[in-house]
Amino acid sequence: MWNWWLFSCLALCTADQFRDEAIRIMSQTPLIDGHNDLPWQILKKFNGQLQPKEANLTQLEGTHTNIPKLKAGFVGGQFWSAYVPCETQNKDAVRRTLEQMDLISRMCTIYPETFLCATSSADIAQAFQEKKVASLIGVEGGHSIDSSLGVLRALYRLGMRYMTLTHSCNTPWADNWLVDRGDDKPQSNGLSTFGKEVVKEMNRLGVIIDLSHVSVATMEAVLSLSQAPVIFSHSSAYELCHHKRNVPDHILQLVNKTRSLVMVNFYNEYVSCQKEANLSQVADHLDYIKNLAGPGAVGFGGDYDGVDNLPTGLQDVSAYPDLIAELLRRKWTETEVKNALANNLLRVFREVEKVSSNNILPNENVIEFSEMESNCRTSYGYPDHSPQHQPGALPVVLTLPLLYLWLL
Template identity: 60%
Template structure:
């Protein structure tokens, strides 16, 4: 009870300070007004990963009203006027071929439980209409994006199951190749290309995501994969947390030719706030972030821009954007630079709502298509942690028991040889 009182007092003080600063800064006053009319939809926040790292997902030990070791908590969300958030269900690449699916399900679970624990703040959302409904109720629409194709373990059934649990985008790779797609480190030269972009199964995944209505996130893939997906996807694509390569030449950012193709595809690039992607250095400020918004608008127009802060997933953030409460500072800066109200509203949420609505429309058009149940070839996923059940032409390894039997046999034969030698 005390924590809620403290939170309410802090929020009241912040609102008072905002009123004073807004009175002093007409751009901030206008920014806050626009954010009260159009939901700010952020494409990527790693708070669920912080809940795992810091508390092993033990939400009973956490109070999001007072948590002060993250970029995100409830008072900061209210201060930042966060209308909708794609929470990242992320697990590291070292879980690939091991327990990635289990860990991802646990991250999906923690988002569901977060919404259940704080129903006055969060509304679990799975559709564009849910975002609008939550905004009308003054709640933060809470959606799930799975960050990394390794989380589905090359399984269409797992992809579909995650969709049923509320996942509405999949980032095709994180910072490792999957058995069916190359990641951005290939372009950097630190990982070898394994598939020349997407493998045939990777293309199956894209088609199945279109059928489901799951957004395809290209934030961590190679340029080759970006173009392959743009060639074949029937629905608009997203970059949930990437910035402009021409401003900061980091391989996680989006080159101009791809920005133009995203425009043609009517997709969206949601600008990342991580200093390394903003200035390619350890320091950055609000103006540097706004430069990315300006550049994307200049190259491909205002219809493909969004916000993808990457809060709680990065170690360095621009001065003035230290946590989610500070996002209105970017909006005020865009207005200061001459952005119109309509352009700002597009970037805040209208663009993402349009993309999401179109993906849902594609799903409806494909509703009579059968689910893809052709599995990935076993040779492409064979490893010591995977069985071959269901692959009729593959002899199933007999496992550890057989290995132990073989070892016992070898020891027995060795012992018999030693006894034979001693007898001689």
């Protein structure tokens, strides 16, 4: 009995030691999370409004994320997801995306003491110094640009700094993960000719390419084409959970080769392939990616407020120190932890910025009109499809009297 009590005390003291060490490290190097769907929750709950009393982010209930939870979790950088569902494709996707980006911008305006809207790696460093949450915009789904490089550039100017090439649907130029599961048919066999132009223009602009949600063929095509490292903003290791949203081993090897980054997702079905999972299993994914792709290839993309089932011990964003404590318990070095917390993402972002070039003219290529669904779109600019100018009523009015005189 005495031995059991002593063992329990030692285990508790050791746990506290690792958590104290995690807090010390995170106080120096806050965590950057790759994917959080709080803006989508605000849209669903409050129609995108932040000013109602119930929407106050300092006391918001029923979500994985609010300001106190962010502070408790030592979150110093967050890619907020500007997500609109696949059903908006070929309809109002661009409008809906702009509204979600505006919502993220308003978060910074209404809570300037907490959020600093960031569009560069230097902005993130500034937010760290000011003890604020660097708030970046990630657009989740290539359908948000409506197959237009002009829209891509406009979203970049409005603050988008990564774009997930697909969500759970093909775009006219890239295939999504459901192709690998057999639920969708391959449309581009990875990337179409126009899809390659999208990748090149994202490189030119300095937009991080996100490969979460894409098919394996799309992963392979992008990793061989992109001149800058890419990210998986919220994906895990396929070898540990055979879900098609996760990253297979041969892609992890390409991640290592291209100095890219996998930010581990916490959704139970991607962690354990079951409805239940725990913090230790998330750490297993972090371990696996670190060991196979290298310590420079791993980060955090919790997918908070975008999923229903989360691991025991990671109930909301405040629990991040517990996960870091587990990594320390597993003999991760302080340098490895700091790299996973923020430095790996910052390195990728800086390399993306370095590859970008204002000296190269914008890409003016357009997708073929036949490659897009046309029910809800006009065809101006496409010579073979542009509507012909219709004669007005005035010539008809003049013709009728002349015809009458001729018949007389």
